[in-house]
Amino acid sequence: MNGIPRWLRWSAALAIAIATSAHAAPDTIRIGVATAGGGDPVTWGGSPGGVARVNNWLEEEFKASGVKVEWLFFKGAGPAVNEALSNKQIDFAYQGDLPQIVGRSNGLKTKLLLVSGARNNLYLVTPTPSDIRSIKDLRDRNVSIFRGTNGHLVAINVLAANGLAERDVKGVNLDVGSAQAALVSNGVDAAFGGYEWFKVRDQGLAKVVYSTQGQDPAFTRQASLLVRSDFEQANPAEVQRVVDVFVRAARWSSDEKNRDELFRIWARSGTPVASWAAEFDQQQLAVRNSPLVDDFIVARYKAVVADALKLKLIRREVSIDDWFDTRYLKASLKKQGLEDYWTAFDAKGQPKKTGSSIASR
The missing domain is CATH 3.40.190.10 (Periplasmic binding protein-like II)
Structure with a gap:
């Protein structure tokens, strides 16, 4: 060590300290x-x-x-x-x-x-006595849509598949809890949402009039x-x-x-x-x-x-x-030995017939 210049030893020590610090686990x-x-x-x-x-x-x-x-x-x-x-x-x-x-x-x-x-599925729910029977009945109705969430875009696509645009309904931007409170108090005519609505349905406070279950997987989240x-x-x-x-x-x-x-x-x-x-x-x-x-x-x-x-x-x-x-x-x-455990699906949501394909990026 005595033959190594002091400045070089300091530089090496500093490099080691920096490398160690860079790879230290977060707290x-x-x-x-x-x-x-x-x-x-x-x-x-x-x-x-x-x-x-x-x-x-x-x-x-x-x-x-x-x-x-x-x-x-x-x-x-x-x-x-x-x-x-x-x-x-x-x-x-x-x-x-x-x-x-x-x-x-x-x-x-x-x-x-x-x-x-x-x-993940999307549902349309209404108050139990509502006369809304389908997506097409939403025109000019007050409809809760939690904007900016992954359910928002699916709701728009579901509306489009039934001949409606988002502007054809009176959209109300409500989070999950607020939407439930609004629906049961008749503050809105209908609401798009997920599995959280089954609890309200089972309490007799709402009914599901539309579901993406079993439909085109493009309507899922x-x-x-x-x-x-x-x-x-x-x-x-x-x-x-x-x-x-x-x-x-x-x-x-x-x-x-x-x-x-x-x-x-x-x-x-x-x-x-x-x-x-x-x-x-x-x-x-x-x-x-x-x-x-x-x-x-x-x-x-x-x-x-x-x-x-x-x-x-x-x-x-x-x-x-x-x-x-x-x-x-x-x-x-x-x-974990799981390379062949799950089925890979093609772009349309159908099982791939040969091999598996996950993004290689």
């Missing part, structure tokens, strides 16, 4: 969820992520490393999550396709890691897990561990023998088991809970971009070809 991993959630501790349903949350799988994964896992739930759904991403208040984000696209169009630097809740690009670049090992846990949760949530227990876990969010049974009626868990970013998912995101641009929900074309980063997903599938 906290913060995950934003685009729903207010419910329960104690707060959780959510409809996604394998809710299973990881209830079972503390992420907390267990990082316990030995001394990394804290923090979950943040947003009543303002996707738009509120985008704001948190912009302010770097969260590292990962679980949200739906449209707000993810809107965030990307506004310059948010993220990577889409895996799907965590595919083919997709949700996935994002990571901030700068967080991913600085913490690839931690990103891999998060993806590993989400894939583990997806595998468990896709097993039909776990169906009843899965619904009981999701029910801790405040949405009853009966509502989950209705949402997933005659649908395979492995289709809804697959983490694959396959041709169907890519096609749906591209369609969301096109529709959002056409409807002026975004101001400019958004490229998503370099957005899907499935390196971590592929590594996790291989590590």
Whole structure:
């Protein structure tokens, strides 16, 4: 060591310190969820992520490393999550396709890691005594649509398929809780929404007059897990561990023998088991809970971009070809022996006949 100049030793030590610092694990991993959630501790349903949350799988994964896992739930759904991403208040984000696209169009630097809740259905509900019988009856009616969420765009497409434009209804922008209160008090004539409406229906306070169940899968909504690009670049090992846990949760949530227990876990969010049974009626868990970013998912995101641009929900074309980063997903599938577990679907939502295809970007 005596033969090495002091300045060179200092430079080497500084380089090692910088490298060590650059790869040091974060103190906290913060995950934003685009729903207010419910329960104690707060959780959510409809996604394998809710299973990881209830079972503390992420907390267990990082316990030995001394990394804290923090979950943040947003009543303002996707738009509120985008704001948190912009302010770097969260590292990962679980949200739906449209707000993810809107965030990307506004310059948010993220990577889409895996799907965590595919083919979510959309429903139209009305007060029980309503004379509304179909989508076509909505003309000039007060209709709740939670704008900026992944249900917004599907609602517009459903209206279009029935000869109506959004301007043909008197749209009212309400979040889930506000929409329920407005509907049962006759403040609105109808509301678009998801599985949360089954609880209101089962209480005799609403009726479902339209459902996307069993229809064209293009009328479904997709949700996935994002990571901030700068967080991913600085913490690839931690990103891999998060993806590993989400894939583990997806595998468990896709097993039909776990169906009843899965619904009981999701029910801790405040949405009853009966509502989950209705949402997933005659649908395979492995289709809804697959983490694959396959041709169907890519096609749906591209369609969301096109529709959002056409409807002026975004101001400019958004490229998503370099957005899907499935390196971590592929590594996790291989590590857990799940490379052939889930079926990959083509762009139209039909099973691919040969091989599997997940985005290679």
